[in-house]
Amino acid sequence: GESVGLHLPTLSVQEGDNSIINCAYSNSASDYFIWYKQESGKGPQFIIDIRSNMDKRQGQRVTVLLNKTVKHLSLQIAATQPGDSAVYFCAEWVSGTYKYIFGTGTRLKVLA
């Protein structure tokens, strides 16, 4: 059986604090990015997206920041709640292709 798995970085945050989850993407030609949330036993759930012609996009309690110069994406969650505990994935899409490239994910733990 498998004895070694992907090591997911873990971010532990106190309830009520803000969370920042980071992602480095691989392809400078990527022009569309998505953040997904995956709770235990469930499929990845769309949170927010951003296109490369933007550097910031806000949703309800979430903000995505894109820095194309250093190929970096971040997800900010305001006033983190216990229900935010999950694994968060970033995904990039390269124009002219059909493939979404997923990061390995970050586990967010919200401490009461």
Next chain:
Amino acid sequence: DAGVIQSPRHEVTEMGQEVTLRCKPISGHNSLFWYRQTMMRGLELLIYFNNNVPIDDSGMPEDRFSAKMPNASFSTLKIQPSEPRDSAVYFCASTPGTGLSAFFGQGTRLTVV
């Protein structure tokens, strides 16, 4: 909208048996993906369909795996014969087009003993 629907949610089968996983994409979506998720490899793309046509199956591990999309509202992923190393969670996702967000089903957890 019911979202992407997968069945079964859980499947336990013996090595050597045939397994068929099913997916109903979101109505109106013309692209469908099958992914496999394991602790070892994370999310892996197995196959991509566009307008019911398989475009890229290079992620399919071997000939034991096959996928079909007979119409816009149904796809299957078949493993024959199944092996213990096929144990994983299999996700189906659909999107209205390339460059648009992909929506995932709840997955099928497959255990091959």
